[in-house]
Every structure is written in structure tokens, then in C-alpha cells.
Amino acid sequence: MGGALGSRDGAVSSLLLSGIVKRYGTQAVVDGLDFSIRSGEFVSLLGPSGCGKTTLLRIIAGLIACDAGRVVVGDTDVTKLPAHRRNIGVVFQSYALFPHLTVGENIAFGLKAHGVQGTELAAGVSQALKAVQLSALADRPISALSGGQQQRVAVARAIATRPRLILLDEPLSALDRKLRETMQIELRQMLRDAGMTAIFVTHDQEEALVMSDRIAVMNHGRIEQFDAPDTIYARPSTPFALNFVGLSSQWHGEVSRVSDTLLTVQTDCGTIDAPLAALPDATPGARVLVGVRPEMIEIKHLETSLAPLDAVPRNRLAVTVGETVFLGSRRLVYFQSQQVGANAVMAEVATNQSVATAPGDQLQLSWPVGHTLVYPMSASH
Amino acid sequence: MNSICMVRWARGLLLTAVALFMLLPLLVVVLVSFSDSSVFNLPSGAWSLRWYDSMLHKEGLGATLSLSLGVALASTLVALVLGTLCAVAIEQGRFKGREALLAFLVSPLLMPGLVIGVALLQALRAIGLQDVFGALLIGHIVITLPYVTRTVHASLVLFDMRLIEAAQTLGLSKPRALLQVMVPGLAPAFLTSGLFAFLASMDNYPISIFLTDARQKTLPIEILRYLEESPDPTIAAISSCLIFLAIVVLVVAERLVGMRRLAQF
Amino acid sequence: MASTAHSATSRVAWLAIPGAGYLLLVFALPLALLLASSFQSEQGGFTWQGYTNFLSDPFNATVVWNTLKIAFIVTGLCLLIGYPTAFAMARTSLPVQGGMFLALILPLSVGVIVKSFAWTIILRSNGPINHILMSLGIVDDPVKLLFNERGLVIAAVHVFLPFMVLPIFTVARQIDSRMQEAAATLGATPVHTFLKVTWPLSLPGVVTGCAFVFSMAVSMYVIPALLIGDRYQTLPAMMARAYLFMRDRQAGSTMAVVLLLIAVFIVVASTLLTRRLQARTQAQGVAA
Numbered sequence: 001m002g003g004a005l006g007s008r009d010g011a012v013s014s015l016l017l018s019g020i021v022k023r024y025g026t027q028a029v030v031d032g033l034d035f036s037i038r039s040g041e042f043v044s045l046l047g048p049s050g051c052g053k054t055t056l057l058r059i060i061a062g063l064i065a066c067d068a069g070r071v072v073v074g075d076t077d078v079t080k081l082p083a084h085r086r087n088i089g090v091v092f093q094s095y096a097l098f099p100h101l102t103v104g105e106n107i108a109f110g111l112k113a114h115g116v117q118g119t120e121l122a123a124g125v126s127q128a129l130k131a132v133q134l135s136a137l138a139d140r141p142i143s144a145l146s147g148g149q150q151q152r153v154a155v156a157r158a159i160a161t162r163p164r165l166i167l168l169d170e171p172l173s174a175l176d177r178k179l180r181e182t183m184q185i186e187l188r189q190m191l192r193d194a195g196m197t198a199i200f201v202t203h204d205q206e207e208a209l210v211m212s213d214r215i216a217v218m219n220h221g222r223i224e225q226f227d228a229p230d231t232i233y234a235r236p237s238t239p240f241a242l243n244f245v246g247l248s249s250q251w252h253g254e255v256s257r258v259s260d261t262l263l264t265v266q267t268d269c270g271t272i273d274a275p276l277a278a279l280p281d282a283t284p285g286a287r288v289l290v291g292v293r294p295e296m297i298e299i300k301h302l303e304t305s306l307a308p309l310d311a312v313p314r315n316r317l318a319v320t321v322g323e324t325v326f327l328g329s330r331r332l333v334y335f336q337s338q339q340v341g342a343n344a345v346m347a348e349v350a351t352n353q354s355v356a357t358a359p360g361d362q363l364q365l366s367w368p369v370g371h372t373l374v375y376p377m378s379a380s381h
Numbered sequence: 382m383n384s385i386c387m388v389r390w391a392r393g394l395l396l397t398a399v400a401l402f403m404l405l406p407l408l409v410v411v412l413v414s415f416s417d418s419s420v421f422n423l424p425s426g427a428w429s430l431r432w433y434d435s436m437l438h439k440e441g442l443g444a445t446l447s448l449s450l451g452v453a454l455a456s457t458l459v460a461l462v463l464g465t466l467c468a469v470a471i472e473q474g475r476f477k478g479r480e481a482l483l484a485f486l487v488s489p490l491l492m493p494g495l496v497i498g499v500a501l502l503q504a505l506r507a508i509g510l511q512d513v514f515g516a517l518l519i520g521h522i523v524i525t526l527p528y529v530t531r532t533v534h535a536s537l538v539l540f541d542m543r544l545i546e547a548a549q550t551l552g553l554s555k556p557r558a559l560l561q562v563m564v565p566g567l568a569p570a571f572l573t574s575g576l577f578a579f580l581a582s583m584d585n586y587p588i589s590i591f592l593t594d595a596r597q598k599t600l601p602i603e604i605l606r607y608l609e610e611s612p613d614p615t616i617a618a619i620s621s622c623l624i625f626l627a628i629v630v631l632v633v634a635e636r637l638v639g640m641r642r643l644a645q646f
Numbered sequence: 647m648a649s650t651a652h653s654a655t656s657r658v659a660w661l662a663i664p665g666a667g668y669l670l671l672v673f674a675l676p677l678a679l680l681l682a683s684s685f686q687s688e689q690g691g692f693t694w695q696g697y698t699n700f701l702s703d704p705f706n707a708t709v710v711w712n713t714l715k716i717a718f719i720v721t722g723l724c725l726l727i728g729y730p731t732a733f734a735m736a737r738t739s740l741p742v743q744g745g746m747f748l749a750l751i752l753p754l755s756v757g758v759i760v761k762s763f764a765w766t767i768i769l770r771s772n773g774p775i776n777h778i779l780m781s782l783g784i785v786d787d788p789v790k791l792l793f794n795e796r797g798l799v800i801a802a803v804h805v806f807l808p809f810m811v812l813p814i815f816t817v818a819r820q821i822d823s824r825m826q827e828a829a830a831t832l833g834a835t836p837v838h839t840f841l842k843v844t845w846p847l848s849l850p851g852v853v854t855g856c857a858f859v860f861s862m863a864v865s866m867y868v869i870p871a872l873l874i875g876d877r878y879q880t881l882p883a884m885m886a887r888a889y890l891f892m893r894d895r896q897a898g899s900t901m902a903v904v905l906l907l908i909a910v911f912i913v914v915a916s917t918l919l920t921r922r923l924q925a926r927t928q929a930q931g932v933a934a
Contacts, residue, residue, distance in 0.1 A: 063827050065385075083830040084839075090831040096824035100846045100926050109842070110832030141926070161833060392734040396742065399731045399807075400749035406764035406804060407756060409774065413767055421767045423774065463665035470662035482666060484917075489673055491913050493865030495882050496902045499889060500676035503683060503899070523673050526665060577755070584757030586868050587882075591889065601759050601868075608763060608872065617767075620760040627755035631748070 013074030013164035013197055014039040015060065020069035022055055022221075029055050030066070030221040037197065037214070039074075042188065044200045044208035046244065047218035053201045056218075057167050060199070062086045073164055084113070089158035089166040089196075093173060095150050097142045103153050104129070104138035110161040128160040131194055148179050155187065159194050166191065169201045184210045205245045209233070217241045239289055239375045247332075248291045249345040252377065255286045263374060265290050269337065269345075270317045274372035282374070291373040297347035298366050299333065299355045313369045319345065321361040326351070333357045335365070407624050414617035421614060432618040439615060442603065449600040452514065453582035456521035461575050463522075464529025465567075472537040483534060490527045494587030497523060502591040516592040517599065521585060525578035532577075536570030569638040576634050580627065677906070684899040696900035710904070713881040716795065717863035720802045721810075724859050725852065727803070728810035732851070733844075735811070736818035750808040758805055762872040765801040766792060769873075798873045805869060806862055810855035817851030850923050857916035861909050881905055 017035040021028060030052045037043045045053040058064045060071055062083035071079045078086045098106050104125055111124045129135045132152040137145070145153065151171060158166055171187065172180045188211050191198050202208050208215045209229045216226045217240070225237045236242040242250075253267035263274045263282050272290050279288065292315075302318065319335040331353070335345040347365060349355075355363065409423070417427030436442065467486055471479050489497060501520050510516055540563060548558035586601045593602060607616050687693040700706050735746050753761060768774055769791035776788040791797040821844065829839040867882045876883075881901055888898035 061827075061831055063830070083827070084833050084835055086831075087833060088831060090828065092824050092828060094822065094824060096822060096828040098825060098828075098843060098847075109829065109834070113829070113832055113834040113838055157828075157832065392737065395730055396734050396738065396746060399727065399811075400746060402804065403749045403753050403807065406761060406768060407753060409768055410760065410764045421770065421773075463668060466661040467665035470659050474656065474659035474662070476656065476659045482662060485674075486662075486665060486669060488913070489669070491861060491909060492677075493861075493882065493905050493909050495865060495867055495886060496677070496680070496906045496909070497673065499885070499898065499902045500680040501672070502889070503895075504672075504676035504679055507679070519672055523669065526669065530665065580755050580757070584759070586759065587865075590886070601757070604759050604763070605868070605871070608766075616763060620763055623760050624756050627752060627757075631752060631755055 014041075015165055015197065015199070016070075016072040017056075017060070018070050018072075020056070020059060020071070021067045022052075022059060022064070023067050028221060030059070033069070033221065033223060035216065035223060035226070037199070040195065040197055042191065042198045042200070042211060042213045044202055044212040044215045045218055046202055046205060046208040046215050048203060048244070051218040052221040053218050054169060055221075057090075057169055057199065057201050060165075061088050061090050061167055063090075087161065087163050089161065089163035091151075091154045091158050091166070091168040091171050093170040095154040095174075097150060097153060097157070099142050101142070102138070103134065103140050103142065103145070106142065106153060107157045107160050110157065114161060124160055128156040131159065131190055132156040147175050148183060151175065151183065155190060159191075159196065164197070166196045166198045167201070168198060170203070171200065172207060173202075173204070180207075187211070209245070215245075217244060219244075233293075236373065239291075239377075242291055242373060242375070247294050247346065247348075248373075249294060249297065249347070250289060250291045251337075251345070253288060253290055255282050255284050255288055258282055258284060262369070263288075265374070269319070272315050272317070272372060273313065273369045274374045275370055278372065279374040279376065282376075287377045289375045289377050291375070292367050292371055294332065294346045294348035296367045296371045299347055299349060299353070299357065300364050300366060301355065302362050302364050314366050315369055315372065317365045319363060319365055321357050321359055321363060323359060324357050331357070410617050411621045411624060413614055414621040416614060416617075419613055421612070421617070432614045435613075435615045436618040436622075442619075445598050445600050445603045448514065448517075448597060449583055452517045452521050452599065453579050455518055456525045456582050457575055457579045459518075459522050460525035460529045460578050461571065464526050464574070465533050465571065467526075467530045468533035468537055471534055483530070486530045487527045489523050490531075494524070494585065495591075498588040498591035501588065505592070513593055513597040517589060520588045520592050521582045524585065524588065525582055528578040528581060529571075529574040532574035533567060533570045536567055540566050573634055573638055576630050580630065583623075680899055680906075681903055684896065684903045686896070688896070696896045699897065700900045700904070709879045709881055709884055712879060713864055714908075716798065716802070716880065717860050719799055720806060720863040721856050721860045723799065723803050724807050724810040725856060728807055728855065729814055729848075729852070731807075732811045732814035733818050733848075735815050736821075750811060753804070754808050758866075758868050759872075761805055762801055762869050765797065765804065766872055769797045769800070792873060793875055793877060795874070795878065798870055798878070801869050801873050802863055802866065805866075806859045809858040809862065813854040813858070814848060814851035817848050821847050850920050853916050853919050853923065857912050861912045864908055864912075865905060 015035075015037045017033060020030050020033040020035075022030040033056065035056075045056060047053050055064070059066045062071075062078065062081060062085075066079070069079070070077060073086065073088065078088075098109065101109065107125045107128050108121055111121050116124060125138070126135065129138055132155055134149065134152055134156065137149065137153075142150065142153070151174070155168075155171070168187075172183050175183060184207055200208070200211055212229060214226060214228055215232050217224045217232065217236075219238075219240045225232055225241045227235075227237075232241060233246055236245060242248050251265075251267040251269055251272060253265040253272065255263055256266040256271075257264040258276065261276055263276055263279060265272045265274065265288055267290065274290060276282070282288065322334040322336045325332040325334070329351060331349050331351055333347050333349060335347070337345045345365075349357075357363070412423050413421055414432050415428050415430070416422055416424035417429040417431065467482075471483050471486075498520065501516070501523075505516050505519070544562050544566070545555070545558045548562045549555060553561065584601060585599070586605070589599045589602055593599060598606070604616060604619060607613075684696050685692055685694070687695055731746075735743055738746075770776070771788040771790065771792075775791065776785075779785050779789060791800070825843055825847075826839050829843050830836075834842065865882050866880075867886060870878060870880055870883060882905065885898055885901040885905060888894045888901060892898075
């Protein structure tokens with residue numbers, strides 16, 4: 001019989017991972033990872049395929065064993081426990097619903113495995129069905145359900161046993177875009193109402209931004225940044241995080257001057273200033289990567305004089321318009337970049353913005369210095 | 382986790398044991414065929430080819446072998462033609478009762494061979510057919526036809542007709558598209574079913590026993606007669622040759638088709 | 647365009663005529679005649695005599711019981727060995743799977759006579775098995791494995807095992823391994839998972855395998871002939887003897903019909919069972 005049903009009194013658990021190592025052959029897929037989340041938090045593990053996020057999820061669930069490290073749920077060290085004794089709910093990417101059982105029987109499965117019977121069983125099942133708004137479908141076979149319904153059954157099945165923690169592996173990837181957007185909000189609400197601590201694994205940064213209290217950006221088995229969505233967006237701590245979450249304009253350059261408050265970087269496209277706080281230990285001559293979010297940039301005609309006497313110092317670059325991509329409520333304008341390499345330069349403007357942008361137009365970009373991001377680059381970059 | 386290692390170990394042990402169980406008997410036969418003693422023993426020291434020599438000089442074996450081969454080849458060829466036609470008709474046609482027709486065409490494999498043999502014996506006697514080869518041919522087609530129909534049909538079901546459409550958009554007419562795209566796609570099913578049908582015919586006893594007479598026998602019947610009347614390791618030599626034949630057939634099929642598709646059941 | 651397409655597909659249907667016609671003529675018709683002949687007396691009139699003779703002789707009941715008993719034992723053993731084998735195969739790497747295929751299909755291609763012959767060599771009193779058993783000290787006298795049921799069952803399991811393993815393997819491969827993981831995360835112990843998830847999902851393969859093996863075991867002739875001789879009477883053996891040696895057409899055809907009925911029953915039962923199981927489990931893998 002599985003572990004005792006937890007959370008009857010409503011207490012959900014925190015999670016602590018320390019020193020997790022997992023090797024496949026000689027390759028370390030996860031290498032000395034530390035990670036902790038608070039009770040009741042929603043966290044996303046965000047990263048490209050192969051970064052180790054799914055491996056980490058399976059280690060937490062107990063489906064694979066780690067080579068080193070500890071997994072602690074609440075105040076219980078579960079590292080040595082097999083999956084069926086951890087009472088951690090899992091929603092699989094392909095849902096893994098049992099095709100030979102009805103919706104109700106799927107949901108009852110975990111409760112039965114824990115020894116729950118009779119009226120308590122029926123109550124648990126109907127509660128879970130209510131939470132996902134599928135009460136009418138209790139007797140349907142799985143094959144008769146739509147993708148969105150199957151996803152909800154998978155969630156209901158996982159929460160029915162009141163797990164201490166719930167893990168969701170790309171739960172929305174099988175749904176089409178419109179449905180996905182609706183489900184993102186609904187799923188979040190469902191889990192909140194159920195009072196769960198949840199970890200999502202996803203490669204979709206928009207999903208992570210919508211659904212999480214904090215995001216762990218993962219790359220090559222390590223967590224590069226672990227912060228609230230707005231922090232990660234506004235202040236990504238590594239170029240990887242900058243690239244993976246949101247869009248950005250980027251330039252390579254060399255630090256030419258360091259003053260009390262500013263860094264000046266010389267690039268092929270011009271001079272860019274950044275706040276010293278962005279890279280406090282910068283030295284002249286250091287190679288750096290400079291970036292800025294596209295919605296921070298204003299596009300102006302070349303002749304426009306620099307702003308009304310603004311107290312805010314701004315960067316200015318002359319550019320040539322490349323392509324414009326229409327995205328509905330906004331436009332993304334791509335500029336031809338003179339630098340070698342693939343880094344794109346773009347600005348995001350509202351559709352009704354007045355400056356016309358035809359390919360070949362000469363315009364100037366301008367943004368507040370304070371929003372410039374700077375990252376050190378090794379010589380190999 | 383320790384339990385995972387144990388499970389993996391047990392799994393390996395089981396698979397090895399089953400593989401050995403399946404293959405060792407064949408190995409024993411081959412070994413006995415090389416033994417010098419005239420009792421069925423494993424060669425303990427003395428190896429010899431005398432039983433192969435005896436096999437080559439065995440009276441009547443040549444005629445038996447050519448009868449078996451002839452029937453097997455002929456029935457396989459007929460089955461390939463008729464079976465493919467049936468498979469195509471069932472898969473491409475749109476008529477009611479397709480499933481029932483397929484079930485009917487495959488049903489001889491599910492019926493006891495002896496019963497089919499007996500039924501054919503009575504029917505052929507009633508119409509006065511005396512020719513052994515003819516009778517055998519008729520009977521063997523009944524069991525080779527289902528093999529081909531089933532395998533080719535299964536392969537057709539899996540065949541993606543959109544490939545034909547793609548070929549048409551690239552400039553091939555429908556008949557040419559079928560020839561250049563579907564035929565190669567079906568070739569594996571064709572080949573494997575033909576090979577297995579051939580082997581099934583060579584090995585068939587229950588039907589053949591009722592359709593042969595004292596003078597003309599097929600190979601399985603002859604072997605069984607040797608075993609009952611005068612068993613000596615010559616039979617082991619004959620059996621080893623049959624094993625060798627099977628290995629050759631399998632290797633050829635595997636090279637052409639791959640191990641996985643051979644086991645389509 | 648639509649009408650030519652339609653007539654094209656209905657014309658395709660005619661391709662089945664040669665094959666289906668052939669089987670009707672050469673397979674269905676003779677069987678029907680056999681059935682009729684079992685009701686035919688020596689003079690040519692209708693009679694139940696064949697069946698009354700058959701059913702009234704208690705020896706025949708023993709024979710039918712023997713035949714069924716051996717078939718059950720063989721099927722049971724094949725299931726017991728074949729089921730874990732099929733699943734073990736489904737979980738290993740591709741090269742090992744390929745090797746196992748070879749080990750299963752090579753004997754299939756070799757033929758039942760060679761295999762039965764092999765077992766007559768192995769199971770003899772002075773054969774390898776007894777040799778090993780005695781030299782290991784497990785037994786003092788040679789164990790009699792030939793000309794009794796033990797040898798027959800061993801040889802039959804050897805011949806029929808692939809027919810159990812391969813259908814179950816096909817189904818086992820399709821069972822999404824994530825389902826067992828899901829069951830574990832829901833708190834099911836490995837035993838619970840097997841009983842409630844794995845076994846129900848593997849049933850179609852089990853039914854197919856058991857139907858194949860049972861029906862072949864009921865009608866096997868060569869294996870008992872070589873491994874057990876005249877001592878153990880099975881229905882096929884008796885039927886063959888009635889035709890080949892005793893020339894008793896009526897007795898022979900009666901027994902043939904009984905054998906046929908058993909075979910038909912197995913086919914129908916397994917088909918219905920499989921259909922019911924498949925209706926329950928329509929999509930063997932859910933979305934994505």
C-alpha cells in the first residue's frame with residue numbers, strides 16, 4: 001500500500017533538493033543542483049530540451065534515482081523512497097490515462113491504491129471531478145474525451161490523493177494554441193483552489209511567465225536563475241536567460257570607459273552606455289554583450305532632436321529598417337545589423353505608432369540607459 | 382536502487398534460459414548428425430560424416446525431396462498471386478463484409494490440419510482425382526494462401542496511401558506510382574510471407590498424410606516413416622540439412638526485411 | 647470523377663474472386679461434405695449412428711478428455727513461461743530483442759518433425775538430460791521422460807511457445823510505460839500496478855496467444871506420435887487411425903467433426919473476447 005494520504009489537514013509541503021547529481025554514462029545530466037521551493041508556491045522549470053528539467057522532475061517523483069544528493073519534501077527525506085511511497089502527484093505530458101478504465105475509475109485509482117473505499121472513495125472522486133469541472137463525465141471511457149478533457153482528467157487523477165506536491169511535465173503541450181491559453185489560467189486556478197505546491201516543467205517561456213510564482217531557468221543541468229517572472233524578464237542574470245525568456249536586441253562590444261555610474265561600450269553599431277550596476281566589476285578592454293528589451297526602444301526619425309530636456313539619459317543608435325513583423329496589437333521591427341554574427345536588433349512598437357517603418361528607412365533607436373543589460377563574454381564568444 | 386538491478390538481472394536470466402531452451406534441441410540434432418556411433422548419441426570423441434554420406438545414398442530420398450520441393454514451390458507461387466489479389470481487394474475495395482471475407486481467407490490456419498486433410502481426401506476421392514502431385518498441390522495451397530493474404534493485407538493496412546498521392550503530384554501516373562512506390566513498399570511482406578509459406582508447405586504433415594500413397598511421399602512423411610521403422614542418425618543428418626535450410630532462409634529474409642518485420646503476427 | 651472512383655473501388659473487389667472462390671471450393675465445400683458424411687450411413691442414408699457410437703463409448707470420453715487436458719496443460723505452461731518472456735523482451739534493448747526473435751523464429755522455421763525428433767534424442771534414458779541429472783546426483787535412476795505425458799508436454803511447449811510469446815510481445819510493446827509510472831505515482835505498489843494496469847491491458851495478446859496454442863495443441867498429431875506413441879490416445883491420433891488403418895469412414899468423420907467443432911469454438915470464443923476487450927480499450931495510447 002502506498003504512503004499515507006497526506007494533506008488531509010490542508011498542509012502542503014515545501015521541497016528541498018540539495019546536491020543532486022545524475023549521470024548517464026560519463027555525461028552529467030544534472031550536476032550538483034540545489035533548489036528549494038516554499039509550501040504553496042508554483043514554480044516552473046524552464047529550459048530547452050536536454051537541459052535536464054525532465055530528469056529533475058523524475059528524480060523528484062522517484063521514477064529514477066539520483067546518483068548523489070537529497071530530496072526532502074516538507075520535513076521528510078524521500079530520497080530512498082520508491083515512487084509509490086512518496087505521495088507526489090504527477091501529470092505526464094502524454095497524460096498516461098488508463099485506457100481500460102473510465103474517467104471516474106482513473107481518478108479513483110490512486111485512492112484505491114491507498115486503501116480508500118466506499119463513501120470516502122466516492123467523495124474523493126466527486127471532489128476531484130468538481131475541481132476540474134468534469135462532474136458530468138464520470139462514466140465516460142477515456143477514448144471518448146477531447147484533448148482538453150483528457151488533460152483535466154489527468155490533473156484530477158493526480159490531485160485526488162491529496163498529494164503534498166504536484167509535478168506537471170509539459171502539461172499543456174498537446175493542446176492547440178487557443179485551448180492552451182485558456183487552460184493556462186484555468187489550471188493555475190484549479191491548483192490554487194486545491195491548495196497545491198506545484199512544479200511545472202516547460203520549454204515554453206510564455207507558459208512559465210503566466211503560471212509561475214517563480215521560474216527556474218535551466219541550462220545543461222544547472223539552474224541559471226531562479227526568480228519571479230518579472231525579475232527574470234527585466235533583469236536576466238545570464239545571456240542564456242536573456243535569450244530564452246523574451247526577445248532582445250543584442251550587440252557585442254568592448255568596454256571603452258568606466259565611470260562612477262556608467263559603463264561605455266564600443267560596438268560596431270555605435271556607442272552604448274549602461275549603468276555600472278549592471279556589471280560592477282567591468283574593466284576597460286573587457287569583451288561584453290549588451291542587450292535591451294525591444295519594448296524599451298523608441299523609434300524616431302533621424303532628424304528628431306533628442307527628447308525634451310529629459311533627466312533620463314538615453315542611448316541612441318542610427319539604424320536601417322529591415323523587416324517588420326505584424327503581431328496584432330504590436331509590431332516587431334527588425335533592423336539591419338552591421339555586426340558579424342546572428343544577433344538581431346529589433347524594437348517593439350504598438351501598431352498605431354506613428355513612425356512609418358518601410359524597409360530601407362534610416363531611423364534612430366533610443367532607449368533609457370538604465371534599461372541596458374550587460375554580460376561578460378569570454379574570448380571564445 | 383537495488384530492486385531495479387535485481388529485476389534487470391532476473392530479466393536477463395529468463396531471456397537467456399528461454400533462448401537456450403528454444404535453440405539447444407536444434408543444436409543437439411546437429412551434433413548427433415556428426416557422431417560416429419549408430420545410436421543416437423552426442424559425438425563423444427568420434428566425429429564423422431557417415432550419416433551425411435548415408436543420407437546422400439538413401440534410396441528414394443531424392444524423389445521424396447523433389448516432390449516436396451515441387452509442391453512447396455508451386456503452391457507458394459500460386460498463393461502469392463491469389464493471396465496478393467485478395468489482400469488488395471479487401472484493403473482497397475469498399476464492399477460490405479470485407480472483414481468477414483478476410484476472416485474466411487485466413488481461417489484455414491486456425492483449423493486442425495488433419496481435419497482439412499481428411500475432408501480433402503474424401504472430396505478428391507469422390508471426384509476421382511488420383512494424381513498425388515495434383516492432390517498435394519491443391520491441399521497445400523489451402524494452407525499457403527492464408528499466410529500470404531494475411532501478411533500482405535497487414536502490410537497494405539500500414540501502407541500510407543498519401544505516398545501515392547505525393548508521387549502523383551511529382552508527375553507519376555497512378556499505375557506508375559503504384560508500381561514504383563507501393564510495390565517496393567509491399568515487397569517485404571511479399572517476400573516474408575512467401576518464405577514462410579514455403580517452409581510451412583515443406584513441413585506439412587497433417588494434410589499430406591491423407592493425400593499421398595504408398596509410393597509417393599513428401600519429406601516429412603518419409604522422415605516419420607524412417608523414425609518409426611529404422612531409426613538411425615541419418616535422420617539427424619537430414620534434419621540438420623533442414624535446419625541449415627531454415628537458417629539460410631531466415632538470414633536472407635532478415636537482410637531484406639529486418640528482424641522485426643519477420644515476426645509480424 | 648466520383649463515379650469512376652466508386653466503380654474503380656468496386657471493381658477492385660473482384661480481385662478477391664479467384665482466391666475466395668478457390669477456398670470455397672477446396673476448403674469450405676469439403677468441410678461441409680465431411681460434416682454431411684458424418685451423418686451418412688454405409689448405405690447412404692441419414693443417420694445419427696456415428697455420433698451415438700462415439701458418444702456412447704466411454705473410451706471416447708477419455709480420449710477427448712486426454713486431448714483437452716494436455717492442451718490445457720501445454721497452454722498453461724506456455725502462458726506461464728511466455729508472458730514474462732514477452733514482457734522482458736519488450737523492455738530490453740533492440741539488439742537483445744532481435745536475438746530473441748531469432749531464437750523464437752528459427753525453431754518455427756525448422757518444422758515440427760525435426761523438433762520432435764530432437765526431443766526424442768534429448769529425453770531418452772541415456773540422453774543428455776538424464777546424463778546431467780545423474781551426474782549432478784539429483785536422481786539415481788534415469789527419469790522416464792519419453793513415452794509419457796512429461797516428454798509430450800515439454801516438446802509441445804517447445805514447439806508452441808513462440809505462438810504465445812509473439813502476440814503478447816506485440817501488445818506489451820504498445821503499453822505505454824508511462825502508465826506504469828503513473829500508477830506508481832498514484833501510490834500503487836508494483837503488484838497492484840500489475841494486477842490493475844498491466845495485466846488488463848495485455849489481455850488481448852494473452853487471448854490471442856492462448857487461442858493459437860490451445861487450438862494447435864488440441865489438433866497436434868506429430869508430436870504425440872513421436873513422443874508418446876500409441877499409449878496415449880488423443881482425438882487426432884484416433885481420427886487418423888480410423889482413416890488410415892481401419893478405413894472406418896464414419897467413425898473417422900465423426901471424430902473429425904468433433905475436432906472441428908472444438909477448433910471453431912476456440913476461434914469464435916477468442917474473437918468475441920478480443921472484440922469485447924478492444925471495445926473497452928479503444929485507444930491504446932491517449933492523446934499526443
